[in-house]
Amino acid sequence: MSHDKILPWPAISREELGNHKIFTLSRTVRRSPKGDREHAFFGLEAPDWVNVLAVTEEKQLILIEQYRHGTDCVTLEIPGGAVDRDEDPAEAGGRELEEETGYRPRQLELLGWVETNPAFLNNRCWTYLATGCSPDGKINFDPSEEIEVQLVDLSRFTELIQEGKIRHSLVVAAHDHLQRGISRGAPWVAEIFGRE
Amino acid sequence: MSHDKILPWPAISREELGNHKIFTLSRTVRRSPKGDREHAFFGLEAPDWVNVLAVTEEKQLILIEQYRHGTDCVTLEIPGGAVDRDEDPAEAGGRELEEETGYRPRQLELLGWVETNPAFLNNRCWTYLATGCSPDGKINFDPSEEIEVQLVDLSRFTELIQEGKIRHSLVVAAHDHLQRGISRGAPWVAEIFGRE
Numbered sequence: 235m236s237h238d239k240i241l242p243w244p245a246i247s248r249e250e251l252g253n254h255k256i257f258t259l260s261r262t263v264r265r266s267p268k269g270d271r272e273h274a275f276f277g278l279e280a281p282d283w284v285n286v287l288a289v290t291e292e293k294q295l296i297l298i299e300q301y302r303h304g305t306d307c308v309t310l311e312i313p314g315g316a317v318d319r320d321e322d323p324a325e326a327g328g329r330e331l332e333e334e335t336g337y338r339p340r341q342l343e344l345l346g347w348v349e350t351n352p353a354f355l356n357n358r359c360w361t362y363l364a365t366g367c368s369p370d371g372k373i374n375f376d377p378s379e380e381i382e383v384q385l386v387d388l389s390r391f392t393e394l395i396q397e398g399k400i401r402h403s404l405v406v407a408a409h410d411h412l413q414r415g416i417s418r419g420a421p422w423v424a425e426i427f428g429r430e
Numbered sequence: 431m432s433h434d435k436i437l438p439w440p441a442i443s444r445e446e447l448g449n450h451k452i453f454t455l456s457r458t459v460r461r462s463p464k465g466d467r468e469h470a471f472f473g474l475e476a477p478d479w480v481n482v483l484a485v486t487e488e489k490q491l492i493l494i495e496q497y498r499h500g501t502d503c504v505t506l507e508i509p510g511g512a513v514d515r516d517e518d519p520a521e522a523g524g525r526e527l528e529e530e531t532g533y534r535p536r537q538l539e540l541l542g543w544v545e546t547n548p549a550f551l552n553n554r555c556w557t558y559l560a561t562g563c564s565p566d567g568k569i570n571f572d573p574s575e576e577i578e579v580q581l582v583d584l585s586r587f588t589e590l591i592q593e594g595k596i597r598h599s600l601v602v603a604a605h606d607h608l609q610r611g612i613s614r615g616a617p618w619v620a621e622i623f624g625r626e
Contacts, residue, residue, distance in 0.1 A: 240495045240496060240497055240504045240576055240577075240578050241497065241504070242497050242502060242503070242504065243497055243499070243574075245502075251448070252447070252455075254455070254457075254472035255472055256472065256549070256550060257472075257550075259448075259450070259455060261450075262499065264499065266576070267497075267576075271573065273573060273574040275499035275574070276450035276451055276452065276453075277499055277500050278500070299436045300436060301436055301437065301438055301439055301463075302548035302549055303439070303458065303460065303471035303473055303549065303550065304473050304474070304545075304547060304548045304549050304550040304551045304552050305545055305548040305551075305552055306438060306441075306552075307438070307548065308436045308437070308438065309545075309548050347597075348597055348598065348599040348602050349500075349501055349505075349597045349598055349599065350547070350599050351500060351546070351547075351598070351599065351600065352498035352500045352501040352503065352505050352597070352598055353452070353498055353499065353500050354452060354453075354499065354500040355500045355501075356500050356501055356502075359599060377467065377469060378469040378471070380436060380462070380463075381436075382435075382436050392610065392613075395606070395610070396610060396614075401543075401544055401545045401548070402544065402545055402547070402548055403544040403545065403546050403547065403555060403599050403600055403603045404547065404599055406544050406602075406603040406606050406607075407599045407602040407603055407606070409606055410591070410602050410603070410605055410606035410609070411602075413606070413609060414588065414591070414592060417588075418592075
């Protein structure tokens with residue numbers, strides 16, 4: 235099998251088509267690396283996102299139920315949101331956790347990140363593990379948010395995905411970060427499953 | 431903790447803002463279930479997507495290297511693409527695998543699906559396991575595609591994610607589908623790890 239080096243397509247022109255709150259739509263014309271053709275790509279620029287696997291002192295996972303416009307359905311997810319400009323992703327994770335659930339963590343630990351969809355989105359989604367969470371914070375919903383908190387045993391997380399109750403790709407990616415961490419015996423495993 | 435039922439927000443009006451090849455952008459005004467406020471949501475309608483964990487007769491995983499416009503980078507992913515109108519997702523998975531890599535599977539098996547991003551996208555991404563793949567098909571790239579096939583031992587898949595070489599959220603979700611299947615001893619496990 236030949237191994238031609240895959241190269242980026244240089245941008246010839248870029249046009250911003252609209253700022254739509256959560257993303258900016260653009261159209262970029264790019265030329266193939268061989269220079270033999272041009273192609274227009276539509277893309278979305280968005281801030282990074284963050285989601286948080288938050289575990290209480292009692293080893294319960296903090297889930298949120300909310301209405302989601304994209305699928306026009308009520309979903310079960312983990313807390314999260316957009317990272318503000320100049321905000322650290324960990325800080326954003328702690329802020330979104332508190333605003334959406336009222337819980338605050340004793341500790342935040344980076345589990346991993348993904349590119350949300352490199353085909354047309356430019357951003358990352360960061361996943362943090364929040365341990366020792368207590369309900370001593372202040373809920374502060376966005377105007378379009380109505381959220382119900384659900385606490386479940388951490389051991390239920392895998393089943394909720396398997397049963398199709400949790401369906402968001404980024405929450406499934408967060409589950410994968412968690413499971414890979416558990417498999418390699420990450421330092422925080424004792425923290426979430428007890429020290430005995 | 432109170433458990434108010436979370437309800438959908440009914441649509442008041444919907445305006446299509448543009449058809450941008452891979453998605454259609456719309457603006458929908460919705461009223462809160464309590465009827466106390468309205469909010470405009472931007473959303474993308476897209477066809478379902480499919481990706482394929484394809485394993486050769488020699489138990490090698492078929493990866494593809496390609497340029498991705500969203501992140502302006504060359505990425506390592508698994509084959510996949512959009513499900514055509516009236517196309518079955520499994521058929522689409524087999525078609526994309528062949529078009530992008532030239533490989534054809536002996537068998538296709540559904541591993542799972544996710545909602546790509548219920549906050550603003552309406553579609554699903556289906557993941558299939560393709561086993562017994564042989565390079566006897568016909569490569570047929572889209573005009574904007576240049577793809578290099580890379581075969582790796584299936585056991586390298588987890589490491590490539592852990593090392594940050596595979597970063598696409600939907601490929602990480604596919605890895606999660608695979609690992610959950612292995613954990614619960616799905617019937618196809620013998621197929622991909624040998625029958626001994």
